[in-house]
Amino acid sequence: MSISESPANRPGLFITFEGGDGAGKSTQAAKLTEALEADGRKVVRTREPGGTAVGEQLRSLVLEHGNGEIDARTEALIFAASRAAHVAQVIRPAVERGDIVVCDRFIDSSVAYQGSGRSLGTGDVRQLNVWATEGFSPDLTVLLDVDPEQGRLRRTANQAAEDRLESEPDTFHLRIRRAFLEQARTDPSRYLVLDARQPVDELAEAILARVKELLP
Template sequence: MSTTDSPAGTAGLFIAFEGGDGAGKSTQAQRLTAALQEAGRTVVRTREPGGTPVGEQLRSLVLEHGNGEIDARTEALIFAASRAAHVAQVIRPAVERGSVVVCDRYIDSSVAYQGSGRSLGTEEVRQLNIWATEGFTPDLTVLLDVDPEQGRLRRTAGDAPEDRMESEPDAFHLRIRRTFLEQATTDPGHYLVLDAARPVDELAGAVLARVLELLP
């Protein structure tokens, strides 16, 4: 999470980055954060699950191996609990202060991963998270669409081991990709869908251009 001073009177904005594992969300979130800070905006960069002390504890519990069996409903509730704290303690207050919040994952991820990937039902998981966040939604969701096989190649290129979600089979990640894209079609005005295979600089430019359209 990072902040800089913001010009007085500017309106806040909430930007969420979504997409499958290996899509490059963290890279693009960092690029957008740096560009907006250079423009003099206060930017709060954060992630899910996490973003708060309790959220980071829950992140370790649900993503790290070695915590025993975590059934699908428990997993969905852990993500929703982390998100509830994140919105109440970090995201909403920052937007109300006039900051731009750049978040790596939000509700769409739970709908895709637990609703579709874990077969809990997309609408059921969506409603759980709407309740948890009191209906707080992004001004823009940037969806980086990645082929699951390409995403796995990206993830395994380094030395870091895959977490519980990343290590799921490709069929799981295919369901997730399909659900992300389906969500984007329901409200295209609030989504920017980009092919994650495009060059990093090209993606960053497209994201920044769209965000600048939303800023006063």
Template sequence: MEGGDGAGKSTQAQRLAVALQDRGHSVLRTREPGGTPVGESLRALVLEHGNGEIDARTEALIFAASRAAHVRQVIRPALTAGTVVVCDRYIDSSVAYQGAGRGLGTDTVRGLNEWATEGLEPDLTVLLDVDPERGRDRRTAGQAAEDRLESEPDTFHLQIRRAFLETAQADPGRYLVLDAGRPVEELARTILQRVETLLP
């Protein structure tokens, strides 16, 4: 699941995992950054306020390190065991946020993450497309404090949105791009229908 902050990725990841389990599949739902003890520690370091300045290159390396541990320790073993993995964020997030948003270059960041994951790619990426202003409204509706990346200005989040859409347009066969403003249940049905075409 990919998309800007406030797109509803976590909600749809949860719904998809439950629906697939109900149909008899073994499912692992996980997230990035995180998914492992070291990944969760790195998540807190890079997303929470109060850890001092984190420059763009350091930020990209922290995300890649978390992803490397996640793939090696969690995702690959699950796939080897025949488990369906539903992941909230993956390489495309780094390409969008650090490559485009932070200006490090999408090719550079993609290369770093392909090395970190040993080339592991998703069979399908669901991109929930959200307007930055709508995403902010959703994030702040519960009055929860925004993390370091969420609190960036809407111009930053607009760059993220464009990068996600450009990535999806470059490889349309691997993406399902959906308007995140559609009803939650409708999105869940559409996602499940597409995923089921990939499963035995």
């Protein structure tokens, strides 16, 4: 099922990066931003949860350890609240003035993590987030597909600490991977699915080539 609002005829572009933890989304978002800016494009790079003052506070609350128990529904609502502010304050205004927004995660992550990973139901979680964002949808979603075990090895390289969601068992992350791939299967025109094991520069070239097809 697609997100409800069509992105056609918007002045700018909204590009999202999705995938399991450790897939390399931040790296590729940075490379795409650099390439587009070198081409003279105005780019707003942002992330979820976060992107606004309230969103960054909610990010700390939901991802950092030590904030007490956060049940699945509360977790889903925190992500949706952060996203509502993000779209209203940052993403929609930037796209409407003709900028390119490059965002690390969006609704598809909530569908995968809370809908499937937390077993809240993908349909219910999507509906909640469509309401929170007034149906605002990406022009393109880049899915970097990574095996959960490989993702953990990448995340913990150099003994890096894992956040609340990253530290969930591989079975949780396997459900998330399957949920991402299912979303891509049901909405193929919006997705570019890439194997995250490919060399960083090859991934960047493939992503930029696809984005160029969308540029005016």
